[in-house]
Amino acid sequence: MSGKENNFPPLPKFIPLKPCFYQNFSDEIPIEHQLLVKRIFRLWLFYCATLGVNLIACLAWWIGGGSGANFGLALVWLLLFSPCSYVCWFRPAYKAFRGWLAAIGFFQTNVGAAVVMLLPAIMFSMSAALMAVVIMKVHRIYRGAGGSFQKAQTEWSTGAWRNPPSREAQYNNFSGNSLPEYPTVPSYPAGGGQWP
Numbered sequence: 001m002s003g004k005e006n007n008f009p010p011l012p013k014f015i016p017l018k019p020c021f022y023q024n025f026s027d028e029i030p031i032e033h034q035l036l037v038k039r040i041f042r043l044w045l046f047y048c049a050t051l052g053v054n055l056i057a058c059l060a061w062w063i064g065g066g067s068g069a070n071f072g073l074a075l076v077w078l079l080l081f082s083p084c085s086y087v088c089w090f091r092p093a094y095k096a097f098r099g100w101l102a103a104i105g106f107f108q109t110n111v112g113a114a115v116v117m118l119l120p121a122i123m124f125s126m127s128a129a130l131m132a133v134v135i136m137k138v139h140r141i142y143r144g145a146g147g148s149f150q151k152a153q154t155e156w157s158t159g160a161w162r163n164p165p166s167r168e169a170q171y172n173n174f175s176g177n178s179l180p181e182y183p184t185v186p187s188y189p190a191g192g193g194q195w196p
Helices: 031-063 068-106 111-144 149-158 167-174
Strands: none
Touching: 031 068, 068 111
16 A cells, blocks of 8 residues: 555645545445445535535625624634544545455465454444444434424424523423422321221
């Protein structure tokens, strides 16, 4: 893998920075997994595009009289989360698929080294799988809490999202009688007889 010139991100010649990563789907990813890895890459690109559109929306909000802090946060998110998501989310998935190809191909050269090379391939695969599991769990929690697209639309159209519940309403939601209610004076059988 060494000796290959970094090609990602593709930067214009006038920028004095150079690409940080080598990325070539057809060269590094097994053919049976190339479509999946390309889809993961497109998902990452979509995430970055979403951050960019969010920046434009926050700028429009600011121009329209809203808060400028949201524009600042959107800018920070775009500049911070795009590269971080590439390094911490897409690259582990990419390396998992690339690691399998390198390890399996190296079994013909040196079995001991290939076995050691399998360890990071397995770990990167587990990392990518666990990330997917965590995302699904968060989605289930959201759906289990009654969240839905319809509910979000209703809250948006009614303006309920602007009015957080009062402290008293929040207190009433989480407090209540912790012990069952009993009459103030217990009723005992007369004359010390048997309980009915």
